[in-house]
Amino acid sequence: GAAAAAPPPRQYKLAPQSELRVEVLPDSPLRVRLVAGTAEIFGTELPPEGWVPVPPRSKIAIFTWHGATVELDGVSESEYTSDETPMVIYVNTHAILDARRARARVAAVQGGDLEASQGPRVIVVGPTDSGKSTLCKMLLSWAAKLGWKPTYVDLDIGQGSITIPGCISATPIEKPIDIVDGIPLEMPLVYFYGHPNPSINADAYKVLMKELAKTLEKQFSGNAESRAAGMVINTMGWVEGLGYELLLNAIDTFKANVVLEKLWKMLKDAKPNIDVVKLHKSEGVVLRNSKYRQRTRSFRIKEYFYGIANDLAPHSNIVNFSDVSVYRIGGGHQAPRSALPIGAEPVADPTRLVAVNISTDMIHTVLAVSYAKEPDEIISSNVAGFIHVTDVDIQRKKLTYIAPCPGDLPSRLLIASSLTWYEA
Numbered sequence: 001g002a003a004a005a006a007p008p009p010r011q012y013k014l015a016p017q018s019e020l021r022v023e024v025l026p027d028s029p030l031r032v033r034l035v036a037g038t039a040e041i042f043g044t045e046l047p048p049e050g051w052v053p054v055p056p057r058s059k060i061a062i063f064t065w066h067g068a069t070v071e072l073d074g075v076s077e078s079e080y081t082s083d084e085t086p087m088v089i090y091v092n093t094h095a096i097l098d099a100r101r102a103r104a105r106v107a108a109v110q111g112g113d114l115e116a117s118q119g120p121r122v123i124v125v126g127p128t129d130s131g132k133s134t135l136c137k138m139l140l141s142w143a144a145k146l147g148w149k150p151t152y153v154d155l156d157i158g159q160g161s162i163t164i165p166g167c168i169s170a171t172p173i174e175k176p177i178d179i180v181d182g183i184p185l186e187m188p189l190v191y192f193y194g195h196p197n198p199s200i201n202a203d204a205y206k207v208l209m210k211e212l213a214k215t216l217e218k219q220f221s222g223n224a225e226s227r228a229a230g231m232v233i234n235t236m237g238w239v240e241g242l243g244y245e246l247l248l249n250a251i252d253t254f255k256a257n258v259v260l261e262k263l264w265k266m267l268k269d270a271k272p273n274i275d276v277v278k279l280h281k282s283e284g285v286v287l288r289n290s291k292y293r294q295r296t297r298s299f300r301i302k303e304y305f306y307g308i309a310n311d312l313a314p315h316s317n318i319v320n321f322s323d324v325s326v327y328r329i330g331g332g333h334q335a336p337r338s339a340l341p342i343g344a345e346p347v348a349d350p351t352r353l354v355a356v357n358i359s360t361d362m363i364h365t366v367l368a369v370s371y372a373k374e375p376d377e378i379i380s381s382n383v384a385g386f387i388h389v390t391d392v393d394i395q396r397k398k399l400t401y402i403a404p405c406p407g408d409l410p411s412r413l414l415i416a417s418s419l420t421w422y423e424a
């Protein structure tokens with residue numbers, strides 16, 4: 001449709017501990033500027049001067065502790081102020097975590113054991129749209145502002161706040177998260193599950209969590225600083241049945257010692273030895289239906305190739321079928337029925353690697369490029385990045401793809417997925 005006529009820039013005077021909530025349209029630019037006082041967006045302070053572009057489709061809150069005047073320029077989907085926020089409780093939680101980090105650092109300096117020198121491993125749980133990712137961002141940015149380098153672990157394969165959906169990933173946060181660029185992507189550690197839903201292969205999801213946890217444990221054992229800073233772990237919004245089981249599994253796998261529960265007090269009895277804190281959801285958290293989430297997933301994939309502001313140009317490339325090997329994790333059967341003893345049922349091996357023939361079914365799907373040297377290392381290896389299949393020519397046996405970087409693929413071992421994105 002035609003773009004609405006842009007309203008003139010407007011200023012909002014925010015009382016202490018209140019926030020301006022803004023929803024940005026998909027294709028109308030919106031920018032914000034601090035005029036007076038101090039304000040932050042999900043834990044990251046607005047710069048004292050200059051306009052900050054707010055990424056399309058984002059839903060943000062500009063919060064002030066001590067009062068501020070801010071100015072908006074551009075069309076928004078909605079904008080309103082509120083003084084009912086859970087921010088004081090959130091920042092108190094941050095203060096408790098900060099004290100634990102300080103204690104861990106002292107223990108490390110005094111040569112304490114691994115347990116004493118381990119900072120908080122916080123896991124944030126709750127249903128979708130309870131503000132989990134947002135709380136993670138605030139806790140990370142507040143910690144980074146004080147000089148800590150906490151590790152962000154994202155187990156939410158449905159949305160993916162570090163990289164594309166379908167991944168289990170981690171990255172150190174060394175400075176408050178950039179309002180425009182988001183989570184820094186210099187050194188994420190990414191394991192590829194390949195689906196937005198854990199029920200497709202829950203065992204593979206568990207194995208990948210274990211691999212990520214193992215790698216982080218190794219990094220922490222050689223780095224007292226990141227060990228003391230600890231982890232902030234974001235989880236899926238699925239909190240019932242298998243989702244609940246996977247949450248318990250995640251707590252054990254990452255040795256989480258603080259659970260922050262949004263909305264729901266469910267883990268108290270299940271994990272009596274862990275601190276479980278119930279936190280309220282902000283009324284500002286925007287509800288997104290499953291269709292919206294599906295679209296967001298698709299945009300996240302597009303962003304990986306084209307940039308958040310659509311400012312990157314991916315590179316198109318062609319490989320022969322024989323230049324690459326594509327594998328799928330699990331789903332195959334260990335042995336054909338004919339090879340089994342009479343009466344035995346074939347068992348699906350969830351983490352077995354199955355070679356996949358390249359077919360036109362792969363068009364529009366994402367493939368991960370594995371760091372594995374051999375196929376049997378794929379499940380235990382992290383991935384270098386992703387390609388998006390744009391064409392498959394069966395006759396000439398050629399696959400066309402786009403990648404964020406030019407040049408040859410860093411590896412010939414690729415992992416298939418059910419993640420798709422269609423160029424409009």
Ligand code: ADP
Nearest residue numbers: 059060061128129130131132133134284285286
């Ligand atoms: P979850 O991770 O639990 O699914 P999110 O943290 O992603 O939920 O929050 C859902 C949406 O609401 C996100 O787009 C987020 O930016 C937005 N949001 C969260 N808190 C606020 C707030 N106080 N004001 C406006 N939007 C918010």
